[in-house]
Amino acid sequence: MNEIICPHCHKAFKVDESGYADLLKQVRDKEFNKQLHDRLEAAERDKANAIELERARQATLQQQSVSALQQEIQQLKGQLGAFDTQRQLAVIQAVNAIEKERDELRGKLETTELQKSVSEQELRTQFELRLKDREEEIIRLRDMKAKLSTKMVGETLEQHCETEFNRLRATAFPRAYFEKDNDARTGSKGDYIFRDYDEAGTEYVSIMFDMKNEDDRTATKKKNEDFLKELDRDRNEKGCEYAVLVSMLEPDSDLFNTGIVDMLHRYPKMYVVRPQFFIPMITLLRNAAQNSAQYKSELALVRAQNIDITNFEDKLEKFKDAFGRNYDLASRQFQKAIDEIDKSIGNLQKTKDALLSAGNNLRLANEKAQDVTIKRLTHKNPTMKQKFADARTSGRQSADEDDAD
Known part of the structure; x- marks a missing residue:
């Protein structure tokens, strides 16, 4: 048996083991529930306090975060x-730079x-x-090639x-007849007869001259060949040794512009010359x-003295060769003069032709210059192309803002 004292009346009473266990259980359960209730309430209070504290802390933190964020x-x-x-x-600086560059480019x-216009005018004038x-x-x-030194103005x-x-x-032909x-x-007659004499008055050379000129406006053109036969006849009738057609x-x-043309294949001792070779032909x-x-005189003297004429014949052949060389040299010199004029x-x-070609190139350059545009200038130049594009975009935006205002 177990003795239990009542807490209210302070009396002792005994209970058996089973009752004691029940009482103990009741007391324990009640106390446990009370403690549990108290603890739950305390836990709730702590929880509420913790929540309030956390809310306050969170509010503080949030306020701090908001302030920091602000x-x-x-x-x-x-x-x-x-x-x-x-x-x-x-953008303003870039636009200003582009506009400045654009203005400079336009300038x-x-x-x-x-300058091109002035240069073109100067080049055209020059x-x-x-x-x-x-x-x-x-x-x-x-x-000059046709007439050279003839000075035919107002003369035949x-x-x-x-x-x-x-x-x-007076100086070259003092004893000559012309x-x-x-x-x-x-x-029939020729134009002029030339005869020259030695100191003894003996004639040693004679030339029949015929001069032929023709107006450029003449419809029917004559040829030198047309006058050779008549010249040969005049030469023979007047007893002249040589015949020369000027x-x-x-x-x-x-052929005839080379200088002195030998016509021996048609008529003996006949030549055709241009006017500039008139005096040289007489001289030759x-x-x-x-x-x-002189050689003929020497030959006559040698024969009269019964001297061998072999040396004289050699001299005569040498003279012929020398004369031929002189003739060829003079012809080459005359031809050289004509060639230089042709050059x-x-x-x-x-x-x-070069000046005409330069004029054509100048015209093409002018056409190309007229075709110069900003698009062509910025071709294959992405930097300048982008700058002009940005400048145009900025210009359109400024215009839109002005319209809106």
Whole structure:
């Protein structure tokens, strides 16, 4: 048995083991429930307090976070404003640089266009002057090629030849006879007869001259061949040894423009010459006849003295060879002079062609310059192309903002 004291009346009473166990269980359960209830309440209070504290802490933290975030936002806004200002400034600077470069480019284009126009005008003027000079020079040289030193203005060919001979008569031909052939008793006559004499008055050379000139406007052109037969007849009728046709006919003939043309294959001792070779031809024939006359005199003397004429014949052959060499040399020199004139004409013609080609290139350059555009200038230049694109975009945006205002 177990003794239990009542807490209220303080009396002792006994309970058996089973009752004690029940009582103990009741007390224990009640106490346990009470403690459990108290603990639960305390736990709830602690939980509520903890929640309030956590809420307060979270609110504080949130407030702090919001403040920090607001500060950061303000900082970011400040940075964004500064960046936007820098961006706008950079855009303005870029646009200004592009506009300046564009203005400079336009200024350069305008300056280039002005310089090109001035240079083009100067080149055209120079080209026209040089072309005119070259054309006049070509005409002058072509005329010189045909006439050379003949100075035919206001004169006939006969007057020219007579004037040229008289200029040298006193010094080169003091004993010579050179007059017009006025004897037409046989029905024909040449133009001039030349005869020269030695100191004893013996004639040693005679030449029948015929002069032929032709107006460029003549429809039917004559040839030198047309006058050779009549010249040969006149020479024979007047007893002249040589026959020379001084001719301006066939001015484009390479044969007759070489100088002295030997016509021995048609008629003996006959030549065709241009007017510039009139005096040289007389000189050659006169000198050859002088030497021949001297050799003939020597031959007569040798024969009279019954001396071997072998040496004389050698001298005569040497004279013939020397005369032939002199003739060939003179012909080559005359041909060389004609060739030099032809070269000058060719060079001037090339210069004229070059000037014409330069004029054409100048025209093509002007056409290309007129075709210059910003698009062509920025071709294969992405940097300049982007700058112009940005400048155009910025210009359109500024125009839209102005319209909106």
